[in-house]
Amino acid sequence: MSHLTNTxxxxxxxxYDVMMVAxxxxxxxxxxxxxxxxxxxxxxxxxxxxxxxxxxxxxxxxLAPESQESNKYPSLKWGLVAFFGGIGFVIIDQMSPxxxxxxDDYHNFMHNSMLPFGIELVAISLGFITxxxxxxxxxxx
Numbered sequence: 155m156s157h158l159t160n161t162x163x164x165x166x167x168x169x170y171d172v173m174m175v176a177x178x179x180x181x182x183x184x185x186x187x188x189x190x191x192x193x194x195x196x197x198x199x200x201x202x203x204x205x206x207x208x209x210x211x212x213x214x215x216x217l218a219p220e221s222q223e224s225n226k227y228p229s230l231k232w233g234l235v236a237f238f239g240g241i242g243f244v245i246i247d248q249m250s251p252x253x254x255x256x257x258d259d260y261h262n263f264m265h266n267s268m269l270p271f272g273i274e275l276v277a278i279s280l281g282f283i284t285x286x287x288x289x290x291x292x293x294x295x
Contacts, residue, residue, distance in 0.1 A: 169267070169268055169271060173271070226289065227285070227288075227289060230285060230288065231282075231285045234281040234282075234284050234285045234288075235278055235281040235282060235285070236281075237281060238277045238278060238280050238281030238284070239274065239277055239278050239281065241277050242273050242274040242275075242276070242277025242278065243274065243277075245273055245277065246270045246273050246274065249269075249273070250270075
């Protein structure tokens with residue numbers, strides 16, 4: 155039995171492997187979704203039902219000033235997200251054990267923990283929340 159356990163070593167997926175798989179499946183999903191939406195719209199237009207389906211209304215409504223107002227400050231949004239993302243990386247760096255010290259602690263923190271991902275996601279979401287608050291307060295004035 156001990157010989158069997160020595161030869162059959164299971165590799166458990168780490169957080170980076172899980173993220174990579176998730177990103178690849180999401181990209182495949184988006185490509186397939188966009189392609190099938192294109193085929194469906196083309197079929198509706200060829201059948202002559204674009205008026206009842208509202209396909210042309212979607213394009214016109216996306217160009218309306220109301221929808222442009224919601225994305226009035228795109229540079230501010232992505233600037234805040236990048237800023238808070240950088241703050242998240244600084245926090246991760248300050249919280250991680252020193253690489254000069256015990257290498258096992260550093261390896262466990264960076265490779266076997268979801269804490270760095272959690273810190274970064276919270277920091278990025280704080281950037282989006284800050285953008286949302288700024289845009290809402292500017293609309294009220």
